[in-house]
Amino acid sequence: DQQVKQNSPSLSVQEGRISILNCDYTNSMFDYFLWYKKYPAEGPTFLISISSIKDKNEDGRFTVFLNKSAKHLSLHIVPSQPGDSAVYFCAASLNTGNQFYFGTGTSLTVIP
């Protein structure tokens, strides 16, 4: 049972434009959400996170939005750069912090 879902397997965006990656979850008890970026044959690297007590968190070009009522979060990258081309995973955890649930990933391609 996939508790975290990324329904778009891939996304292409022009350099300089906004990239929006979406993620939905089913468990209302999740209270910590994260985005990871992954290049081929490498481990995922942490990008940005948000606690359930917030609805927005920014870090440079990256902003994560959380809509708890819709059980939806999104990652905005502005402006998109070719180096952002990677697979992006969203993840969620319960307040125990013991187990992280990952989505299936969205492959972002930023076209120069």
Add this chain to the structure above:
Amino acid sequence: KAGVTQTPRYLIKTRGQQVTLSCSPISGHRSVSWYQQTPGQGLQFLFEYFSETQRNKGNFPGRFSGRQFSNSRSEMNVSTLELGDSALYLCASHGLGEKLFFGSGTQLSVL
């Protein structure tokens, strides 16, 4: 701080063999989790260890097992390998209330 270290980086095995993968977490992290990544399946959770005890387990057959040592280093073992076990196996560690830090993974190919 040194990051999460996984060895070996690449492995080639044949069906029916067994394999052991190793993971050294970030110093001070007591929790180690293992994930399997295959194309189109995202990161599938295998198990999580904390202080030498398996605390959580994903939905994988019993051929997949793991353990954690007193120094927090962890190993995972896959017995009777099948072609479908070919994947990138990722280890991650985290401290209390922290995010996951991943190693570079072990790319396992089963022929």
